[in-house]
Amino acid sequence: MNSSALRFVRQVGVRRRHCVTTFSAHSNTTFANQFNRRAIGAAYSSLSRESSEGKSVIITGSSQGIGKAIALRLAADGYNVCVNDLSKKQAQCDEVAKEIRSMGRKACTAVADVTKQDEVKRMIETSVRELGPLNTMIANAGIVEVREVLEVSEQDFRRMLDINVLGVHNCLSEAAKQLINQGDCDPTAQWAVRGLVEVYAMSLAKHNITANTYAPGIIGTEMWETIDAGFSKISDMERGTVMATVARSMSALGRPGTAEDVAKMVSFLASSDSDYITGQSQLVDGGIVYT
Numbered sequence: 671m672n673s674s675a676l677r678f679v680r681q682v683g684v685r686r687r688h689c690v691t692t693f694s695a696h697s698n699t700t701f702a703n704q705f706n707r708r709a710i711g712a713a714y715s716s717l718s719r720e721s722s723e724g725k726s727v728i729i730t731g732s733s734q735g736i737g738k739a740i741a742l743r744l745a746a747d748g749y750n751v752c753v754n755d756l757s758k759k760q761a762q763c764d765e766v767a768k769e770i771r772s773m774g775r776k777a778c779t780a781v782a783d784v785t786k787q788d789e790v791k792r793m794i795e796t797s798v799r800e801l802g803p804l805n806t807m808i809a810n811a812g813i814v815e816v817r818e819v820l821e822v823s824e825q826d827f828r829r830m831l832d833i834n835v836l837g838v839h840n841c842l843s844e845a846a847k848q849l850i851n852q853g854d855c856d857p858t859a860q861w862a863v864r865g866l867v868e869v870y871a872m873s874l875a876k877h878n879i880t881a882n883t884y885a886p887g888i889i890g891t892e893m894w895e896t897i898d899a900g901f902s903k904i905s906d907m908e909r910g911t912v913m914a915t916v917a918r919s920m921s922a923l924g925r926p927g928t929a930e931d932v933a934k935m936v937s938f939l940a941s942s943d944s945d946y947i948t949g950q951s952q953l954v955d956g957g958i959v960y961t
């Protein structure tokens with residue numbers, strides 16, 4: 671399953687000169703060295719990543735797993751972060767928000783069920799009230815069902831579609847309305863979830879909003895406990911061995927990835943470095959699918 675990220679990046683053409691800060695740390699270098707480094711740094715500064723300092727992002731399902739890793743990584747990149755999950759995970763959300771504040775960023779919790787449009791609206795209102803105008807939406811919340819296809823009930827099927835598809839649409843559409851209302855879309859914004867993402871990419875391009883998907887492969891999070899329990903029932907794989915066995919047999923790298931591996935890709939998608947990328951699906955799978 672894919673996950674979605676919406677981004678809104680200011681394209682005002684002014685790039686921070688990271689080199690100045692970097693070079694000031696080299697107090698033991700000679701003046702000539704510093705001068706040369708500054709000159710080289712100035713020449714290449716447009717190649718370095720624009721800072722995300724002060725921008726704001728909402729990440730759904732970020733009390734744990736990949737969402738939490740994205741929240742911490744984007745905070746390290748400079749983002750202020752709105753942490754979301756279901757109300758039963760409020761305490762875990764608050765812990766993540768606390769950790770982000772300890773990194774010197776602003777953070778808030780906005781519990782909401784992404785399948786409910788009115789809750790998604792309120793989540794965005796909370797984020798804007800606490801953190802200021804929205805720049806990026808990462809529709810990361812999702813679930814997995816592991817059972818034989820003939821055993822999937824109508825109720826199971828609806829639940830999966832509600833969270834993994836309707837939930838993404840709710841987040842992306844409400845965030846897009848917010849971005850357009852903010853009226854400062856000379857920037858670019860960006861998202862993700864295959865299929866939906868292409869529609870969003872095409873229809874939002876006129877607002878300078880871009881949309882992309884990140885598609886994790888086998889990533890070691892709590893989700894794999896559910897997959898492990900399910901697969902060990904319907905296959906001959908032993909309980910506790912499923913993730914490693916599947917990763918070994920399916921991926922070129924032969925091992926599962928970490929939530930941080932995905933967060934690094936999302937950091938790129940949430941930055942100005944991906945300004946000219948839209949409607950794409952970015953795989954983070956250790957070599958399972960080749961595009």
Ligand SMILES: NC(=O)c1ccc[n+]([C@@H]2O[C@H](COP(=O)([O-])OP(=O)(O)OC[C@H]3O[C@@H](n4cnc5c(N)ncnc54)[C@H](O)[C@@H]3O)[C@@H](O)[C@H]2O)c1
Binds near residue numbers: 730737754833887890
């Ligand atoms: N872990 C993997 O190997 C893997 C592989 C492919 C895709 N993914 C996708 O990446 C995303 C994150 O996965 P993860 O491994 O961190 O899973 P996870 O189960 O650890 O975390 C998912 C989070 O989403 C939250 N959530 C579920 N339904 C929600 C709802 N209706 N509203 C708000 N929050 C809700 C859960 O409470 C949970 O905290 C998911 O969309 C998942 O499908 C994961």
